[in-house]
Amino acid sequence: MKNVAIVGASGYTGGELLRMLSVHPEVEVTEITSRKLDGQPVHKTHPHIRDTGLVFKDKKPSDIDADVIFTATPHGASMKIVPELLETGAKVVDLSGDYRYRNTEVYEKWYGMKHTDKKNKGAFGLPELYRDEIEKANLVSNPGCFPTGAILSSYPLVKNDLVEKIVIDSKSGVSGAGVTPSGTTHYPNIADNVNPYKISAHRHTSEIQQELHGFDDVKVSFTPHLVPVNRGIQTTSHSFLKEEHLDITPDEIRSLYEEEYGDEYFIKLMDEGEIPHLSSVRGSNFVHIGGFEIDETGRIVMLSCIDNLVKGASGQAIQNMNIVLGLKEQLGLQHLGIYP
Numbered sequence: 001m002k003n004v005a006i007v008g009a010s011g012y013t014g015g016e017l018l019r020m021l022s023v024h025p026e027v028e029v030t031e032i033t034s035r036k037l038d039g040q041p042v043h044k045t046h047p048h049i050r051d052t053g054l055v056f057k058d059k060k061p062s063d064i065d066a067d068v069i070f071t072a073t074p075h076g077a078s079m080k081i082v083p084e085l086l087e088t089g090a091k092v093v094d095l096s097g098d099y100r101y102r103n104t105e106v107y108e109k110w111y112g113m114k115h116t117d118k119k120n121k122g123a124f125g126l127p128e129l130y131r132d133e134i135e136k137a138n139l140v141s142n143p144g145c146f147p148t149g150a151i152l153s154s155y156p157l158v159k160n161d162l163v164e165k166i167v168i169d170s171k172s173g174v175s176g177a178g179v180t181p182s183g184t185t186h187y188p189n190i191a192d193n194v195n196p197y198k199i200s201a202h203r204h205t206s207e208i209q210q211e212l213h214g215f216d217d218v219k220v221s222f223t224p225h226l227v228p229v230n231r232g233i234q235t236t237s238h239s240f241l242k243e244e245h246l247d248i249t250p251d252e253i254r255s256l257y258e259e260e261y262g263d264e265y266f267i268k269l270m271d272e273g274e275i276p277h278l279s280s281v282r283g284s285n286f287v288h289i290g291g292f293e294i295d296e297t298g299r300i301v302m303l304s305c306i307d308n309l310v311k312g313a314s315g316q317a318i319q320n321m322n323i324v325l326g327l328k329e330q331l332g333l334q335h336l337g338i339y340p
């Protein structure tokens with residue numbers, strides 16, 4: 001058994017890590033930290049996590065003793081904590097945006113703050129693309145929730161150099177905004193509504209661009225929307241074919257996805273005409289990808305659905321932990337979505 005600690009365990013992704021790790025056969029959560037809940041039993045905050053004996057502690061990072069530590073903390077906070085955690089000899093999986101950028105200047109521009117830890121570099125924790133790097137890493141930087149669905153559903157198109165521009169439109173459940181209530185997440189503003197936000201400059205644009213732009217300078221734009229569901233991200237990507245590829249067929253597009261993801265346990269490609277739904281992936285680490293249609297203007301329409309708290313955060317973080325520990329990648333993550 002390996003010991004696991006969760007820093008910032010009072011938040012939504014912390015709770016989700018606890019839920020999923022409770023049935024993991026090879027690891028045990030031994031420490032959970034919170035600054036404000038010091039001394040409180042876990043179920044007072046996460047009522048579904050019972051009988052663990054776990055109590056929140058307000059601990060200094062250097063006093064945490066575990067084989068793997070998840071930092072489920074906001075960006076800006078993680079980079080202050082992670083260097084000390086790495087010095088304990090633990091492997092760290094960070095859920096924030098702090099270590100996702102190969103170029104910290106891009107981070108500083110989009111997050112509007114100085115990066116205070118330029119020494120430690122994280123492997124980008126999207127296993128379907130970077131498994132080999134993750135395997136060797138001491139620090140894994142879990143991707144953002146929107147980028148996970150957006151990158152995976154567009155990657156085969158850019159890898160094969162087919163498109164010149166991608167316009168990504170995503171709808172997110174409200175748990176994506178974290179545990180702290182705000183005006184934006186207030187029930188009357190959310191219910192019966194669809195709220196576009198940060199319509200041309202959401203920070204995840206830069207993360208998606210980092211992963212997709214490198215291929216022949218494809219132009220990537222992104223707009224998120226809040227929808228009245230607790231969990232899930234539905235993404236529709238409009239990719240515009242290059243002039244020289246206008247004769248490609250939907251079947252040929254599908255074959256590229258089958259080639260890329262055929263062996264990927266967590267990626268399910270929908271049948272022809274089948275639309276992926278949030279209700280099929282909720283609570284699971286699966287990504288459902290569909291679409292594969294091309295309209296008269298040469299626009300490929302791709303669709304993806306994930307659970308933002310699972311494949312978009314804590315599930316993917318556990319997938320990364322499994323890889324780092326040399327365990328079977330699916331351990332503790334095999335359960336299906338809770339349809340309907």
Ligand SMILES: NC(=O)C1=CN([C@@H]2O[C@H](COP(=O)(O)OP(=O)(O)OC[C@H]3O[C@@H](n4cnc5c(N)ncnc54)[C@H](OP(=O)(O)O)[C@@H]3O)[C@@H](O)[C@H]2O)C=CC1
Nearest residue numbers: 008010011012013034035073074077095096145176178179
């Ligand atoms: N929610 C989601 O769907 C996703 C979230 N993420 C990222 O994962 C991370 C955690 O997200 P989420 O669980 O939703 O966030 P929450 O806001 O729900 O929880 C974060 C927790 O971090 C602790 N915290 C806040 N500030 C600090 C600080 N300065 N130092 C130490 N601890 C601090 C708080 O605990 P306390 O006050 O008790 O100490 C808080 O409960 C964030 O970086 C987020 O951007 C990534 C993908 C998806």
Ligand SMILES: CC(=O)N[C@@H](CCC(=O)OP(=O)(O)O)C(=O)O
Nearest residue numbers: 095096097144145172173176177
């Ligand atoms: C619905 C909602 O508010 N979602 C968050 C993104 C989720 C997230 O946590 O992103 P990082 O890990 O990159 O911080 C947002 O748009 O800021």
